[in-house]
Amino acid sequence: MxxxxxxxxxxxxxxxxxxxxxxxxxxxxxxxxxxxxxxxxxxxxxxxxxxxxxxxxxxxxxxxxxxxxxxxxxxxxxxxxxxxxxxxxxxxxxxxxxRGFCDTDLMAWLRFCDWHYRIRIKSNLILASPDGHRLCKVGEVKLDPREVRCFHNVTLTGQHFGPVHVALGRPSDGPEQWQVVSDEPTSINTFDEYGExxxxxxxxxxxxxxxxxxxxxxxxxxxxxxxxxxxxxxxxxxxxxxxxxxxxxxx
Structure with a gap:
């Protein structure tokens, strides 16, 4: 050794x-x-x-x-x-x-490589429309149990990194929500892909x-x-x- x-x-x-x-x-x-x-x-x-x-x-x-x-x-x-x-x-x-790897520089590098990604994101990230209009923080979206909500063609953080696609889901009666960003359009299947x-x-x-x-x-x-x-x-x-x-x- x-x-x-x-x-x-x-x-x-x-x-x-x-x-x-x-x-x-x-x-x-x-x-x-x-x-x-x-x-x-x-x-x-x-x-x-x-x-x-x-x-x-x-x-x-x-x-x-x-x-x-x-x-x-x-x-x-x-x-x-x-x-x-x-x-x-x-x-x-x-x-x-x-979510420890939720970094726009990393996402930009993956985009440069023409690689796809599914990355869990933090609740304090800001979602905005492509024109820069602030939509909400990820954690401000409150879901009912077993509800899924997708945001397509949005940007992340104050740097407006994007466009990206985000899937939010609450799998049970507990308070935890799943939050995944993707370079491809999201759906309920995004959570299965991330779960691998x-x-x-x-x-x-x-x-x-x-x-x-x-x-x-x-x-x-x-x-x-x-x-x-x-x-x-x-x-x-x-x-x-x-x-x-x-x-x-x-x-």
């Missing part, structure tokens, strides 16, 4: 591109998320969602100066992802992310305290931890590939 000659990107890149080489024109669903390690490090990951599993595509471990991971760190990881997908000529991509994101959280659980026991590691160096996540990523890729091959064989 301390060997500087072990470069996770150079090792894992050829493996994951080989696994995805026959993806074809199907939409590739990606989840972007982070996980805290030992209350000191942050694991940034973009994973491919496939048959209920989250296969790591690009992972990076950093030691951030604050609790918030900067957009620059996120974009550096996404740039690696774009390089891999451009090499594979995979054009149809949809990125899913939680939770697969990456299951993947983090497998890494940290479930299948692999990453939290039992005594490593406390970002580069060493990144090499360890390389080992876990290869193991996950192998397991997902075997399951996928067996599924295809019997169907």
């Amino acid at each position: 301390e060997n500087p000659a072990i470069d996770p990107i150079r090792i894992y890149g050829p493996l994951i591109t080989r696994a995805l080489r026959n993806w074809g024109k199907h939409t590739l669903i990606l989840a972007l998320d982070t996980s805290v390690l030992f209350e000191k490090f942050c694991l940034i990951r973009v994973a491919v969602l496939f048959r209920g599993r989250a296969g790591p595509l690009v992972s990076r471990v950093i030691e951030p100066s604050s609790a918030q991971v900067s957009t620059a760190h996120l974009l550096s990881v996404l740039a690696r992802v774009k390089g891999l997908l451009d090499f594979l000529r995979i054009r149809e991509v949809r990125v899913l992310a939680d 994101r939770f697969q990456i959280e299951e993947g983090f659980l497998d890494d940290k305290s479930g299948l692999f026991g990453l939290e039992d590691s005594k490593l406390r160096d970002a580069l060493c931890l990144e090499r360890l996540t390389l080992v876990l990523a290869i193991a996950t890729l192998l397991l997902v590939s075997v399951v996928g091959w067996n599924y295809a064989r019997h169907h």
Whole structure:
């Protein structure tokens, strides 16, 4: 793990591109998320969602100066992802992310890549019409249980980023509402599309305290931890590939 000659990107890149080489024109669903390690490090990951599993595509471990991971760190990881997908000529991509990634700079970058996205947004964001007329804050929209409301061709924040599409939903009698922004017109199906994101959280659980026991590691160096996540990523890729091959064989 301390060997500087072990470069996770150079090792894992050829493996994951080989696994995805026959993806074809199907939409590739990606989840972007982070996980805290030992209350000191942050694991940034973009994973491919496939048959209920989250296969790591690009992972990076950093030691951030604050609790918030900067957009620059996120974009550096996404740039690696774009390089891999451009090499594979995979054009149809949809990125899913939680409200911690509700950032117009990130959305602008995804738009530049011509990638689609479904991102959960915060209640204090301002919705406005394309001409700049303020409509409301997201949290000001009060829904009845099981009600869904969609806003199409609106802008976000005081910067009027857009046009985007927003879906708001209240799934039960509880107070929590679901709020998702999309680059494509929204509907009740938007929540199902966003809900696929939770697969990456299951993947983090497998890494940290479930299948692999990453939290039992005594490593406390970002580069060493990144090499360890390389080992876990290869193991996950192998397991997902075997399951996928067996599924295809019997169907």
